[in-house]
Amino acid sequence: DQQVKQNSPSLSVQEGRISILNCDYTNSMFDYFLWYKKYPAEGPTFLISISSIKDKNEDGRFTVFLNKSAKHLSLHIVPSQPGDSAVYFCAASGPDSGGSNYKLTFGKGTLLTVNP
């Protein structure tokens, strides 16, 4: 039962254009969402997050949009740069039956390739 889904295993864009990475979730208890970026042979690094009380969060070239009714979030990268080429993971957390809120549930990731 995959609670966080990234349906595109890969995405290729031209340098300077917009990259849009998508993520869907099924658990309505999720209230905090994060994007991580991973280069080969390195651990994931935190990129940007959004709380369920917001529908948009922006940090430089990166913007995350949240559509709670559709249980969908997306990461926009504008303009895309070759150094953005990496695997991007969507993750979500929310209170469990005990009220704890520390586990992250990850998607399978999307490999972004930005071509010069």
Place this chain on the structure above:
Amino acid sequence: GAGVSQSPSNKVTEKGKDVELRCDPISGHTALYWYRQRLGQGLEFLIYFQGNSAPDKSGLPSDRFSAERTGESVSTLTIQRTQQEDSAVYLCASSLFPGNGYTFGSGTRLTVV
């Protein structure tokens, strides 16, 4: 230390052997997590330590897996009688506050042959 340190970075072991993976979290981070990523899959939660509280072991896939943490420092993940399906990258992360601001280590790539 400056980051989360994991060792070894790579481990090849024979099926049936035991392995021990080590994680040194960021100093002062009370929360420590183990995840694993099998080929083509997302990160899978294994276990969570928070201070002196009882760990959340709900993600451990079988009783061959165990983990310990000494206070708020080093953690070891032990896999007994390894199987080929245990092959994965095992990632450790720590955070100052639970559920927020995870910093991951570079992982240990375990290959069971």
